[in-house]
Amino acid sequence: MANKSKYTPIIGLEIHIELGTVSKMFCGCKNDPFGAEKPNIYTCPVCLGLPGALPVPNKKAVTWVIMLGMALGSKIATDSKFDRKNYFYPDLPKGYQISQYDEPLAQGGQLGDVRISRVHLEEDTGKLVHATVKAKKVSLVDFNRSGVALVEIVTEPDIRSSEQAVLFLKRLRQIVRYLGISDADMEKGSMRIEPNISLSRYVNSVHSRNVQKLPNYKVEVKNINSFKFAKNAIDYELKRHEILLEKGKTPKQETRGWDEKKNITVSQRSKEEAHDYRYFPEPDIPPMRFAKPYLDKIRAEIPELPQQKFMRYMQTYGLSEYDSEILSVNREVALWFEAAVEAYIQTATTGTEQKENVAPSAYSKVVANWIIGDLANMLKKDKAGINEIRLLPAHLAELLYLLDKGKISSTVAKRVFIEVYKTGKTPSSIVKELDLGINEDSFVLKKTIEEVMSVNHKAVEKLRAGKTAAIGFLIGQVMLKMKGRADAKTVSKLIEKLLVNSKQ
Ligand code: ZN
Ligand code: MN
Numbered sequence: 001m002a003n004k005s006k007y008t009p010i011i012g013l014e015i016h017i018e019l020g021t022v023s024k025m026f027c028g029c030k031n032d033p034f035g036a037e038k039p040n041i042y043t044c045p046v047c048l049g050l051p052g053a054l055p056v057p058n059k060k061a062v063t064w065v066i067m068l069g070m071a072l073g074s075k076i077a078t079d080s081k082f083d084r085k086n087y088f089y090p091d092l093p094k095g096y097q098i099s100q101y102d103e104p105l106a107q108g109g110q111l112g113d114v115r116i117s118r119v120h121l122e123e124d125t126g127k128l129v130h131a132t133v134k135a136k137k138v139s140l141v142d143f144n145r146s147g148v149a150l151v152e153i154v155t156e157p158d159i160r161s162s163e164q165a166v167l168f169l170k171r172l173r174q175i176v177r178y179l180g181i182s183d184a185d186m187e188k189g190s191m192r193i194e195p196n197i198s199l200s201r202y203v204n205s206v207h208s209r210n211v212q213k214l215p216n217y218k219v220e221v222k223n224i225n226s227f228k229f230a231k232n233a234i235d236y237e238l239k240r241h242e243i244l245l246e247k248g249k250t251p252k253q254e255t256r257g258w259d260e261k262k263n264i265t266v267s268q269r270s271k272e273e274a275h276d277y278r279y280f281p282e283p284d285i286p287p288m289r290f291a292k293p294y295l296d297k298i299r300a301e302i303p304e305l306p307q308q309k310f311m312r313y314m315q316t317y318g319l320s321e322y323d324s325e326i327l328s329v330n331r332e333v334a335l336w337f338e339a340a341v342e343a344y345i346q347t348a349t350t351g352t353e354q355k356e357n358v359a360p361s362a363y364s365k366v367v368a369n370w371i372i373g374d375l376a377n378m379l380k381k382d383k384a385g386i387n388e389i390r391l392l393p394a395h396l397a398e399l400l401y402l403l404d405k406g407k408i409s410s411t412v413a414k415r416v417f418i419e420v421y422k423t424g425k426t427p428s429s430i431v432k433e434l435d436l437g438i439n440e441d442s443f444v445l446k447k448t449i450e451e452v453m454s455v456n457h458k459a460v461e462k463l464r465a466g467k468t469a470a471i472g473f474l475i476g477q478v479m480l481k482m483k484g485r486a487d488a489k490t491v492s493k494l495i496e497k498l499l500v501n502s503k504q
Contacts, residue, residue, distance in 0.1 A: 007199040011159035017151050018190040020182045025123045025149035026055030034188045039142035047147030049093030061149035064181040067298050069106025069119045081287040086278045091126040098123050101279040114168045115156040124148040162234035166227045174306050178331045186225045193224040199241040217253045233258045318361030323368045336386045340367045343397035390424030399427040411484035412436045452477045
């Protein structure tokens with residue numbers, strides 16, 4: 001691709017994310033465009049842009065954008081304001097969008113290896129619906145989305161490949177979800193991506209941010225709603241630019257759209273400059289000033305973020321990079337895991353002196369294994385979230401405790417796990433109900449072993465001849481007959497004992 005060529009890809013991203021506030025940005029209308037039963041039911045004079053209607057900013061939205069800025073390491077403005085961005089389009093009834101121009105809520109910051117330019121707050125537009133009514137093609141406008149709070153994140157042109165762009169976008173979505181400020185659902189359109197792309201004639205190392213000189217053009221691809229489309233659109237543009245540059249031409253500065261059916265970008269319009277929008281301060285909303293206690297309170301409310309969790313899981317819990325990554329991808333899973341480890345430590349150390357200096361690493365690996373293995377498979381099969389199931393962290397802790405204490409065998413543990421998952425009953429009650437506990441009657445166990453040994457001559461002979469691997473088969477047969485209600489180690493010892501006795 002272009003990376004290997006004599007050009008360097010220069011990519012920046014603009015991302016719009018709808019905030020999950022209860023009401024819209026400048027009015028009290030419900031913010032639920034995706035769940036609305038009918039078009040235009042969540043509307044009022046403000047979000048319909050009727051003359052004389054006055055906007056009132058949503059404080060929650062302001063708070064959340066500041067919080068996102070803090071999470072990205074941005075500098076938070078002490079003074080900020082809203083501006084009018086003037087343009088005409090049928091989904092924008094006022095003829096302008098209330099946005100932020102020269103005093104965004106947050107500036108600077110960094111996520112991974114990509115610098116953040118700015119983070120600002122604005123309002124979403126309505127939605128055009130192209131339909132056929134009575135055999136006529138018409139365009140309809142739905143204003144349910146009009147005025148929904150929208151955060152815009154703009155990066156510096158630090159990205160050098162489509163893969164790097166997707167990685168950044170995934171990290172950003174993860175942070176937004178951790179903060180709980182949006183579902184950032186690309187299919188629903190609550191997260192939309194606009195990459196701007198150009199190719200520099202200078203050869204830079206792929207990961208170098210220090211571009212000697214930015215190209216004198218850039219192409220923006222509008223409103224992309226999936227990571228895959230973002231990657232394809234970027235790769236398509238890089239190739240297209242390279243071909244033009246090779247012919248000695250400069251690609252046109254323009255805005256293009258992604259045609260997901262044909263897998264190509266198509267020209268939409270020449271790119272507008274900031275001065276085309278005639279920005280000016282919004283006269284109906286007073287400027288904002290943020291006091292330190294207000295900002296301190298927001299900072300204190302930021303939860304532990306994915307990267308911090310990832311590091312802590314490796315350092316404190318002693319997990320591998322692989323396990324730490326999987327467990328920290330999603331905040332719900334991470335909190336479930338942490339609760340299970342905590343409950344396991346509590347259960348295992350109750351009544352003992354050692355609670356104070358328990359190393360979580362002694363308990364975390366086995367918990368991680370159950371979550372990443374058995375539980376993940378069941379969740380995938382049922383397409384369920386970890387918080388939607390009956391199995392609770394405390395259940396897993398109790399199950400592991402029963403296993404540790406030799407009350408159940410590992411074969412039985414798997415079965416109990418499934419039963420708890422299905423019913424939500426505690427592991428011990430299931431063990432009791434289904435009579436799954438280790439059969440401590442040594443007479444029954446001994447008799448079973450004798451039976452197994454008497455019908456499996458070959459394996460017994462092999463074992464006698466010193467082929468120790470044969471014991472595994474015999475143990476398996478005994479466990480099968482005992483329906484898992486035996487301790488494998490005990491079985492192994494008894495087999496060896498019987499073997500010695502029978503020699504004499
Ligand atoms: Zn409204
Ligand atoms: Mn915008």
